[in-house]
Structure formats: structure tokens, C-alpha cells
Amino acid sequence: xxxxxxxxxxxxxxxxxxxxxxxxxxxxxxxxxxxxxxxxxxxxxxxxxxxxxxxxxxxxxxxxxxxxxxxxxxxxxxxxxxxxxxxxxxxxxxxxxxxxxxxxxxxxxxxxxxxxxxxxxxxxxxxxxxxxxxxxxxxxxxxxxxxxxxxxxxxxxxxxxxxxxxxxxxxxxxxxxxxxxxxxxxxxxxxxxxxxxxxxxxxxxxxxxxxxxxx
Numbered sequence: 001x002x003x004x005x006x007x008x009x010x011x012x013x014x015x016x017x018x019x020x021x022x023x024x025x026x027x028x029x030x031x032x033x034x035x036x037x038x039x040x041x042x043x044x045x046x047x048x049x050x051x052x053x054x055x056x057x058x059x060x061x062x063x064x065x066x067x068x069x070x071x072x073x074x075x076x077x078x079x080x081x082x083x084x085x086x087x088x089x090x091x092x093x094x095x096x097x098x099x100x101x102x103x104x105x106x107x108x109x110x111x112x113x114x115x116x117x118x119x120x121x122x123x124x125x126x127x128x129x130x131x132x133x134x135x136x137x138x139x140x141x142x143x144x145x146x147x148x149x150x151x152x153x154x155x156x157x158x159x160x161x162x163x164x165x166x167x168x169x170x171x172x173x174x175x176x177x178x179x180x181x182x183x184x185x186x187x188x189x190x191x192x193x194x195x196x197x198x199x200x201x202x203x204x205x206x207x208x209x210x211x212x213x214x215x
Contacts, residue, residue, distance in 0.1 A: 002182070003192040004213050005030035005063050005172070006205075008054065009045055010143050010196030016050070019200070020057035026209045030063040030085075032174070032194045035078075037068035040092050041141035048081045055082025063132075063192075065113060065174070067140050068092065072099045079106040087111030087134050090118060100129050113174070115140065116148050120158040128167045132192065133158060138175030143196045147176025152188045159189030179208070183215040 006028050011019035023031060031054060036045040055062055064083040066074070071088040072095070078086055086108045093099045096112065103110040112123060113134035123133060135154055138145035155171055162169050172192035173185050182193055193212055202208035 001213060002186050002190060002215065003030055003170075004028045004209050005032040005192055005194045006199040006209065007032040007034060007143065007174075007194050007196035009034045010200040012200070013046075016054065017057060020054060022205055023209075024058055024060065026206045027213045028060070028199075028209050030061040030192065031058060032196075033062060033064045033083075035064060035066050035068060036141065040069045040089065041067045043141040048077055051078070051081040051083065061085065063087070063111075063172075065111070065134060066092075067113075072102060075099075075102050075106055079108055083108055085109040085111050085132060087113050087132060089113045089115070089140075090122060091115055096126060097129060100126070111172070113140075116151070120154050120161065123158070124161050124165070127161055127165045127169055130167070130169050132170045132172050134172045134174050134194075135190075136175055137173050137177070140175075145176055147178070147181055152184060155185065155188040155190055177212070179211050182212050186215050 034045050036043045038044040061084045063085045065087045086103045100110040109131040111132035112130050115136050137148050137151040170191040173190045174194040177193045177195045178198045199205050199208050
């Protein structure tokens, strides 16, 4: 049974409080919060003030995904805003081990995201220091994209690395997750499913979350 982490990027921003209330009532265990800077990805989402307010609205885990350049500059700020998990992109971190160490030193779980065209093998030497690997199954920047099929192979390869290294890293899938591919992703080795459009555009979001969690 996977952890479901609905992405608030797909929520109605005029009614974020209602979205938080819905997620609090649901079986979702994490809130997935996407921060984009318009530089690392071609889009701008929300930042620290929004996360601070969401933190006040829930006791569930705030899973913050930084799609930004120089994320190491903002580690303390996101800790203060309420992040429980802070995920940075491999492609944006020339000193990945140092960045992971700084995140953990602030008392957060450390995550690393990889883009669809990044080979999972690049994480092999770091895997024991990573709490969560976020495998992007779409190119980051916009919600509602179509799932990239070779993600299954990447998840299987990543699971193999984790087992060989004796790590306890969770595998998170972000992008295009639906009730049609959730089970196959879990069978491949996924532990956490990020779902935005699938949840927030559903006629019954709480039911949609329950369905994703049932696989």
C-alpha cells in the first residue's frame, strides 16, 4: 500500500483552505508542495508564504519539492516555513552530498528528484544518504502532463540500487499518476505516489485518494 501525496499545484488556489480540509479528512498521508522559480523550470508556482499557511492547516507531512536553482540558499527558510521533507533536484545541485547534509542538519528528511532524462545510476553513490528519491514521470514545470512509460524501468532499476546498497530510501513518483498506472508503479517498487490532477479534478477527491491507496 503506497503513501499518497496529493499535489496542491492542482488545487483551486482561491480555496486552498478547503483543499487542506479535504486532504486532512482523506487517507492521504503527505501534502506535496511544488515550488518553481521560472529558471530551473519554465513556470512559477508558489513559495514560502503559501507553505507557511498550509503548515498551519495540517498536521500531516509537508513534502516540499524544490524545482529551483541554488536550493541550498533556502534550506533554513523552508524549514522555518514548515517542510518535513525537502527535495532538491539532482540536476540543480553541484554539491549534492553537502546539500543533503544541510537539509538533515535542520531536522528534515532529505529528498532528491531526478528528471525523466536523468539515469538513476547517478544516484548510486549517494543513495544511503537520501531519504526519498522523487522520480519525475513527466518533465517538471506543469501539471496534467502525460505519464512517461519508461518510468517503470527506472523504478525497477532504482529499487535494485537501494536493495544492493542496503538503503532505506523511499521511491516517490511524480507526474501523470492515475488509477490506471498506480498498481503497476507499486509493483515496480514505488512507495509514494504524487497525484495532482487525478485527485483535484475528480468528482470525489477523497474517493480518488482512497482508490489510489487501495492498490
